[in-house]
Amino acid sequence: MKVFDEAPEDIFRSEESLGVWEHRGKVAAVGIGHAPTMRRWDNDPETCVGAISICALRQAMADAGVDPGQVDGLIIDPVTATGAGWPKDKPIPQDMLARWQATDDPLDGLTKNSIAWLLKNMPELTGIQFAMNASGCMSKALVAAVQAVGDGETHTCLVLKAWHNFEGRYYQGGDNENDSLPGTAALTALTNLWGAPACSATAIQFNEYCHKYGKSHAMMAPFMENSRRNGLLFPEGYWAQHRPEELTVQDYLAARWIAEPANLFDNDLPIMCSGAYLLTTAERAIHLAQTPVYILNHASSRAVPRSIMPTLEEVEVETARTGRKIYEGAGIIVEDLSFENMYDGFSLFHQFHLEGLGFRGVGQGEALDFYQTDISIHGPNPVSPSGGNIGSGRSRFWMHTDSIQQIQKRAGARQITGVPSEIGVSGGPMPMGGNFTVWGVAPD
Amino acid sequence: MPKQGVVPDELTAPFWTAANEQRLVIQHCTNCNRLQHPPAVQCARCAEGKLEWQEMSGLGHIYSYAVVHDGPVRMLKEGQPFNVAIITLDDDPNIQMLSHLPGTPSGEVPVKAAVQVVFEDSANGQKIPEWKVIE
Numbered sequence: 078m079k080v081f082d083e084a085p086e087d088i089f090r091s092e093e094s095l096g097v098w099e100h101r102g103k104v105a106a107v108g109i110g111h112a113p114t115m116r117r118w119d120n121d122p123e124t125c126v127g128a129i130s131i132c133a134l135r136q137a138m139a140d141a142g143v144d145p146g147q148v149d150g151l152i153i154d155p156v157t158a159t160g161a162g163w164p165k166d167k168p169i170p171q172d173m174l175a176r177w178q179a180t181d182d183p184l185d186g187l188t189k190n191s192i193a194w195l196l197k198n199m200p201e202l203t204g205i206q207f208a209m210n211a212s213g214c215m216s217k218a219l220v221a222a223v224q225a226v227g228d229g230e231t232h233t234c235l236v237l238k239a240w241h242n243f244e245g246r247y248y249q250g251g252d253n254e255n256d257s258l259p260g261t262a263a264l265t266a267l268t269n270l271w272g273a274p275a276c277s278a279t280a281i282q283f284n285e286y287c288h289k290y291g292k293s294h295a296m297m298a299p300f301m302e303n304s305r306r307n308g309l310l311f312p313e314g315y316w317a318q319h320r321p322e323e324l325t326v327q328d329y330l331a332a333r334w335i336a337e338p339a340n341l342f343d344n345d346l347p348i349m350c351s352g353a354y355l356l357t358t359a360e361r362a363i364h365l366a367q368t369p370v371y372i373l374n375h376a377s378s379r380a381v382p383r384s385i386m387p388t389l390e391e392v393e394v395e396t397a398r399t400g401r402k403i404y405e406g407a408g409i410i411v412e413d414l415s416f417e418n419m420y421d422g423f424s425l426f427h428q429f430h431l432e433g434l435g436f437r438g439v440g441q442g443e444a445l446d447f448y449q450t451d452i453s454i455h456g457p458n459p460v461s462p463s464g465g466n467i468g469s470g471r472s473r474f475w476m477h478t479d480s481i482q483q484i485q486k487r488a489g490a491r492q493i494t495g496v497p498s499e500i501g502v503s504g505g506p507m508p509m510g511g512n513f514t515v516w517g518v519a520p521d
Numbered sequence: 522m523p524k525q526g527v528v529p530d531e532l533t534a535p536f537w538t539a540a541n542e543q544r545l546v547i548q549h550c551t552n553c554n555r556l557q558h559p560p561a562v563q564c565a566r567c568a569e570g571k572l573e574w575q576e577m578s579g580l581g582h583i584y585s586y587a588v589v590h591d592g593p594v595r596m597l598k599e600g601q602p603f604n605v606a607i608i609t610l611d612d613d614p615n616i617q618m619l620s621h622l623p624g625t626p627s628g629e630v631p632v633k634a635a636v637q638v639v640f641e642d643s644a645n646g647q648k649i650p651e652w653k654v655i656e
Binding site for chain 1 (some may be wrong): 524525526527528529530532533534536537557558559560565584585586587588589590591592593594595596597602603605607615616617618619620621628632643644645649
């Protein structure tokens with residue numbers, strides 16, 4: 078078995094002027110799998126992050142109508158949280174050890190995933206010949222898998238991302254609880270002396286955006302309302318499953334600040350969740366159980382900020398560059414997009430992605446005005462039809478699931494109706510530093 | 522609002538030593554003739570060259586800011602809400618530093634205003650560069 082501890086950087090299309098992607102239309106997504114979501118882990122071994130990962134993988138295979146023995150590729154993001162660690166002195170629960178086949182790392186399946194742990198606990202995956210970690214988020218793992226299938230490294234490939242969430246609040250504890258910081262950590266953006274929460278960089282960029290273009294935080298309200306509305310139509314998502322509550326403009330505007338101008342709802346809700354897709358070649362896909370959705374391109378952003386955090390200007394340059402890469406490699410123009418499903422976890426940067434794409438002709442500084450028009454799934458300009466993380470909880474994959482379902486015409490009540498669902502784009506996470514996939518109803 | 526103390530490490534010791542002497546120093550790549558911050562073990566552009574510490578004028582401008590109402594750092598919670606601003610250095614506006622903007626009420630930040638570095642004591646006595654609006 079060929080195993081990559083981490084996806085090599087040269088498989089990502091992060092430069093401009095690479096031309097049309099060499100595997101355009103030759104790779105397809107067919108199956109989708111998700112485990113039920115939870116707000117936090119209930120300490121049951123049957124719902125640990127490893128267990129829900131297995132659930133999603135099995136669902137993706139069943140959805141595609143693929144026998145597990147036919148799967149020859151497994152690509153995962155092994156990281157399953159950004160801010161919820163397992164206390165160093167807390168023992169691994171005995172019932173976890175009894176229920177699952179352990180690896181050398183006792184945290185596998187509990188606070189992270191590993192290929193070894195999954196293969197030990199999924200004995201039905203007898204044909205894996207290619208395995209790879211692609212750390213960061215589903216967007217990266219998905220792009221790595223798409224390229225691997227295109228390159229012929231694997232012909233039937235599962236791709237996985239899962240999240241755990243424990244009791245307590247993100248980022249409380251560790252250095253943030255201490256009386257002092259190491260000198261280097263004291264000067265970095267998130268763990269720093271100035272006490273800025275995770276959303277602060279985006280909040281600062283958004284503040285500058287409002288300052289530069291004469292916009293306001295209140296103008297985000299229609300986007301937030303739309304995202305929750307779409308999320309409540311997403312049966313796989315957290316809010317639809319557990320808290321079917323609309324988010325009104327009044328709710329949004331009255332929410333408490335976290336780092337003003339980012340309020341509570343501008344931050345996505347950490348949850349337990351898992352998502353898996355089954356990818357295969359276009360030739361094989363037409364024989365499987367679901368309609369193939371063809372990958373027309375993938376693109377990546379690898380820009381890094383010049384100093385502590387990206388400025389608005391750096392973000393705008395990079396998102397425009399990402400937009401150009403997306404279109405060039407897919408051989409499409411912006412008018413070909415039926416919908417956009419760019420990342421939103423923080424909501425206050427979705428407009429950077431959207432403006433970078435130039436979706437529906439929206440230029441820099443214009444997205445918040447665009448949000449005041451019909452951006453619903455039934456209008457001519459469907460913005461984030463998945464509802465994203467804001468609509469369904471933190472996963473960083475709802476936008477991919479929705480893009481596949483929209484083009485397969487099985488998005489249910491969330492199906493866009495104002496325009497034909499033919500080509501879409503999804504990806505993220507950050508405006509500077511992300512991975513993006515272009516989906517099409519046809520291979521050419 | 523006392524900040525957490527700082528324990529200088531090998532990489533950042535010159536920065537913190539200078540701060541205790543009320544001087545602001547920033548890494549400078551002699552190969553690229555380029556400043557960089559936060560400090561790193563090598564130049565982010567050329568990945569080689571000699572990095573030296575260069576003294577700054579201590580003048581800057583407020584780029585933008587947020588107001589922290591619910592932050593993760595225990596020692597700062599009592600002082601919430603507080604400003605967190607991005608300061609750009611006049612020596613090179615591409616270089617940023619963070620600031621609570623002491624003396625500026627939270628949410629009343631004069632964006633683009635000129636600021637000057639000051640040095641504050643942290644919880645363990647290590648001095649930390651901060652920035653005050655120039656009247």
